Amino acid sequence: MITWLATDDPFPCIERALAAGSGAPGLLAASAELLPSRLIDAYSHGIFPWYSDGQPVLWWSPDPRMILRPDEFKVSPSLRKTLKRIVRDAVWEVRVDDDFAAVMRACAQAPRHGQHGTWITADIVEAYCSLHHAGQAHSVETWCNGQRVGGLYGVSLGRMFFGESMYASVTDASKIALAALVGHLRQHKVEVIDCQQNTAHLASLGAREITRQAFIAHVQASVDTEPVPWRFDKTILLDVISSAASTAK
Incomplete structure (x- = not known):
């Protein structure tokens, strides 16, 4: 289950990212917004955004890296x-x-x-x-x-x-x-x-x-x-x- 992040929600524990074989290994969370403060928080915890137009903001922490x-x-x-x-x-x-x-x-x-x-x-x-x-x-x-x-x-x-x-x-x-x-x-x-x-x-x-x-x-x-x-x-x-x-x- 992917966590949906409201504006002030913290990221979930990275161990909750989808595992290999899931179809989206490393996918951790999703959100509606891409705020600079959220980006800094993400990188500080080994998380990055990757998504396409028309999708919510998808946050990833793959293993391995x-x-x-x-x-x-x-x-x-x-x-x-x-x-x-x-x-x-x-x-x-x-x-x-x-x-x-x-x-x-x-x-x-x-x-x-x-x-x-x-x-x-x-x-x-x-x-x-x-x-x-x-x-x-x-x-x-x-x-x-x-x-x-x-x-x-x-x-x-x-x-x-x-x-x-x-x-x-x-x-x-x-x-x-x-x-x-x-x-x-x-x-x-x-x-x-x-x-x-x-x-x-x-x-x-x-x-x-x-x-x-x-x-x-x-x-x-x-x-x-x-x-x-x-x-x-x-x-x-x-x-x-x-x-x-x-x-x-």
């Missing part, structure tokens, strides 16, 4: 070569929070294999933009010749980053943004990027599953710590390139 540890980010030889070119070529930039809402809209329009439509609804954009204005959601953007060609966005609480979506309009543009994010989070001792659910693409970049219990324990230890600063540029990629070179030896 897909994560990427920045120290485990996989840089293929071809991506390492691309990152080195990005760093030395002045036409390429990495920008932070240049146009958060536009990145969300671009993610909403990006085609997804086996998926029709988008879960990034107008209400989602409005709610996350409110978090962005409060300094709790950020975009990392890849630019070339003055045009934004890829990026990602997510929620940042304390020493925890909750990845939401990414897009690319040119090859590897989203990977460049992710590599920059990884380099930045490494520098600030952020140990986990939440990737929510397993995909082959994320796995190819080093993401893996952990138990929900382990994930929640990490979230609880991380979200109330000193927040990460959000100012960096493409030179952060030098750390990722160097780390990739060391791993290859």
Whole structure:
């Protein structure tokens, strides 16, 4: 039985989320509203929204949980070569929070294999933009010749980053943004990027599953710590390139 949340209702215990084989594993609750305060409460407890237009707001806490540890980010030889070119070529930039809402809209329009439509609804954009204005959601953007060609966005609480979506309009543009994010989070001792659910693409970049219990324990230890600063540029990629070179030896 899925819990229906009124405006001031707390989330139910995450162990009440639907189990594997239920048809909607990880589904915990539903609500009529998507308030910024509810979003912060959700992420602080390892819960996230995922739903489509015409549905109520659906709240999820899957088990297992897909994560990427920045120290485990996989840089293929071809991506390492691309990152080195990005760093030395002045036409390429990495920008932070240049146009958060536009990145969300671009993610909403990006085609997804086996998926029709988008879960990034107008209400989602409005709610996350409110978090962005409060300094709790950020975009990392890849630019070339003055045009934004890829990026990602997510929620940042304390020493925890909750990845939401990414897009690319040119090859590897989203990977460049992710590599920059990884380099930045490494520098600030952020140990986990939440990737929510397993995909082959994320796995190819080093993401893996952990138990929900382990994930929640990490979230609880991380979200109330000193927040990460959000100012960096493409030179952060030098750390990722160097780390990739060391791993290859």
